[in-house]
Amino acid sequence: MKERLFNNETNSDRPFADAPSRNGRSDDASSNTTILLIDDNPAIARAIDIALRMAGYRLDTASGPEEAYSRLAQRRYAAILLDMNFSTGSANGEEGLACLRRIVADDASACLVVITAHSGIRIAVAAMQAGARDFVMKPWRNADLIAKLEDAMARGRSGVSAAAGAPTVEAPAVLIGESAAMHDLRALIRRVGPIPASVAVTGPAGSGRALVARSIHAASPDAADPVTRFDLRRDDRWEQLAAASGTFVLHYADRLDQVAQEMLLDHLPPSVRCISIVHTIEPLIPALRRRLATIEVAVAPLAAREGDAVLLARHFVRIAANRFGKPGTYLTQAAEGVVRTTSWADEVRGLALAVERAVILADDGVIDTALLSPSSSVAAAVVAAEASFDLTDAERAMIEAALREHRHNVTHAAAALGLSRGALYRRMARYGL
Numbered sequence: 001m002k003e004r005l006f007n008n009e010t011n012s013d014r015p016f017a018d019a020p021s022r023n024g025r026s027d028d029a030s031s032n033t034t035i036l037l038i039d040d041n042p043a044i045a046r047a048i049d050i051a052l053r054m055a056g057y058r059l060d061t062a063s064g065p066e067e068a069y070s071r072l073a074q075r076r077y078a079a080i081l082l083d084m085n086f087s088t089g090s091a092n093g094e095e096g097l098a099c100l101r102r103i104v105a106d107d108a109s110a111c112l113v114v115i116t117a118h119s120g121i122r123i124a125v126a127a128m129q130a131g132a133r134d135f136v137m138k139p140w141r142n143a144d145l146i147a148k149l150e151d152a153m154a155r156g157r158s159g160v161s162a163a164a165g166a167p168t169v170e171a172p173a174v175l176i177g178e179s180a181a182m183h184d185l186r187a188l189i190r191r192v193g194p195i196p197a198s199v200a201v202t203g204p205a206g207s208g209r210a211l212v213a214r215s216i217h218a219a220s221p222d223a224a225d226p227v228t229r230f231d232l233r234r235d236d237r238w239e240q241l242a243a244a245s246g247t248f249v250l251h252y253a254d255r256l257d258q259v260a261q262e263m264l265l266d267h268l269p270p271s272v273r274c275i276s277i278v279h280t281i282e283p284l285i286p287a288l289r290r291r292l293a294t295i296e297v298a299v300a301p302l303a304a305r306e307g308d309a310v311l312l313a314r315h316f317v318r319i320a321a322n323r324f325g326k327p328g329t330y331l332t333q334a335a336e337g338v339v340r341t342t343s344w345a346d347e348v349r350g351l352a353l354a355v356e357r358a359v360i361l362a363d364d365g366v367i368d369t370a371l372l373s374p375s376s377s378v379a380a381a382v383v384a385a386e387a388s389f390d391l392t393d394a395e396r397a398m399i400e401a402a403l404r405e406h407r408h409n410v411t412h413a414a415a416a417l418g419l420s421r422g423a424l425y426r427r428m429a430r431y432g433l
């Protein structure tokens with residue numbers, strides 16, 4: 001039941017000129033080590049890619065903060081090389097500093113090296129104060145760049161050297177979203193995380209509560225220790241509680257009846273920090289509310305987070321495109337409009353599911369509105385059934401998909417299929433559904 005949240009890994013003129021790594025190696029020590037470059041200049045990205053590959057490293061590139069957060073939500077990088085300006089004409093380093101602060105807030109152990117213009121000493125100082133481990137000034141010599149990266153990685157705070165290329169287990173808890181609600185949520189997590197008070201994370205299922213709980217733990221002094229998760233619906237919950245220590249993440253306390261809530265109070269060791277995931281704290285008896293919800297961190301429904309659905313959809317496209325081997329898959333503007341205006345059942349998880357399905361069905365890597373329509377799972381079922389050229393199978397598959405899509409709500413499934421409820425019931429009986 002114990003689970004470790006964190007792996008203990010752990011435009012310029014003439015920026016690149018010369019030798020590979022100071023150790024020139026391409027051996028096991030560095031060959032598994034991946035570095036993230038955040039830079040909007042493809043020429044720089046190509047050149048750094050070559051230099052790092054010659055030194056035995058791998059490079060992932062993000063063209064700006066949005067893509068960077070998405071990549072950082074997927075894996076932990078041994079080091080991050082961050083340019084300080086992204087928009088055309090911007091030179092004050094503010095964009096880079098904001099990105100740096102966000103990355104460090106999400107993952108205090110992130111190893112950041114910033115790239116500044118030759119005259120950017122003020123920016124370099126601000127970046128170091130904000131948590132960068134080092135800076136390089138343009139133009140740089142590749143040998144210096146790699147030496148600084150290697151020194152920064154070696155100075156990692158964790159026990160295992162990132163430069164040793166330890167494989168990534170779990171990505172940092174990165175919350176995608178730029179809405180006011182998400183900015184407030186991040187600020188609250190940063191305030192609450194370090195205090196050993198118990199926290200109740202509230203909100204609709206699928207809205208990201210478990211991710212927020214991880215993020216709170218990541219901001220705590222115990223971040224390097226594993227949390228223990230409990231599903232309070234399980235029969236053996238009381239024995240499990242008694243055997244554990246550290247930080248507890250409790251699921252479904254709000255589903256316990258009054259007697260079980262009192263038993264939970266009796267069984268919770270006094271010294272543990274509890275992070276509870278509940279729909280609302282209303283069903284909690286006052287004493288349990290005091291024990292579990294000293295502070296409430298509310299996760300807003302997706303509909304109340306202006307602009308976040310599109311950022312999340314792009315994030316899920318990147319993940320699914322990578323997972324299903326479909327690089328370059330993207331949402332059309334019209335599809336992003338659908339993402340923005342749809343009320344997603346099951347919140348962020350529902351959106352993620354719709355996007356994954358669309359990525360799979362997008363033959364040409366283009367996700368247009370039709371692929372995002374709620375009935376696209378029905379379409380997918382038809383495609384699958386068509387392969388067998390059996391109309392009976394196709395009809396059954398469509399009905400099954402529509403029922404799944406609408407969580408067995410016959411009225412909604414019938415409407416999606418263009419049938420009356422009675423007609424759907426008759427077919428369900430025929431197919432034994």
Ligand SMILES: Nc1ncnc2c1ncn2[C@@H]1O[C@H](COP(=O)(O)OP(=O)(O)OP(=O)(O)O)[C@@H](O)[C@H]1O
Pocket residue numbers: 073174175176177204205206207208209210211212277312348349352
């Ligand atoms: N802001 C976010 N940024 C990135 N991913 C997110 C965000 N919110 C949710 N997700 C992803 O959506 C999915 C559902 O989130 P999560 O499991 O945290 O929801 P939940 O509210 O805990 O729901 P449940 O308790 O029903 O599992 C997960 O894959 C999670 O990583």
